[in-house]
Amino acid sequence: MTIPIHYFLVLAAALFAIGAVGFLVRRNLLVLLMSIELMLNAVNLTLVAFNRLHPANHSGQILAFFVIAIAAAEAAVGLAIILAFFRLRGTVRSDEATALKN
Numbered sequence: 001m002t003i004p005i006h007y008f009l010v011l012a013a014a015l016f017a018i019g020a021v022g023f024l025v026r027r028n029l030l031v032l033l034m035s036i037e038l039m040l041n042a043v044n045l046t047l048v049a050f051n052r053l054h055p056a057n058h059s060g061q062i063l064a065f066f067v068i069a070i071a072a073a074e075a076a077v078g079l080a081i082i083l084a085f086f087r088l089r090g091t092v093r094s095d096e097a098t099a100l101k102n
Contacts, residue, residue: 008049016042029085029092033078040071 019038022031044064051060082092089096 005049005052008045008052012042012045012049015039015045027094029078029082029094029097032094033075033082036078037071037075040067043067 016039019035019042022035022038026032026035044067047060047064047067051058051064054060085097086092
C-alpha cells in the first residue's frame, strides 16, 4: 500500500505556505532564515514525491540533495551575517538592517 502523491503535494504546499507567511510577517532575522529553510524543505519534498512517479530516473533526488547542500551553506553564511549584525547593532530585527554601513 503506497501513499498517493497528492498527499505529499498537499503537505509540501502547506509547508511552503507556512514558510512564506513566516517570511513575510515576521521581522526577526532568525525566523526569516528558518522560514526560508522550511520553504526549501517543501521544495525538496515535492522533488522527491515527483521522483516516486519515475523510479528509474533519480534526477529529483539528486536535485533535492543539491538543494540540501545549498541550504546548509545558506544557513552557515546567514548565521554568520546575523551574528555580525547582532554584534554591530545589538538586535536581530530586520527593520534595523536598512543600512549596513558601519
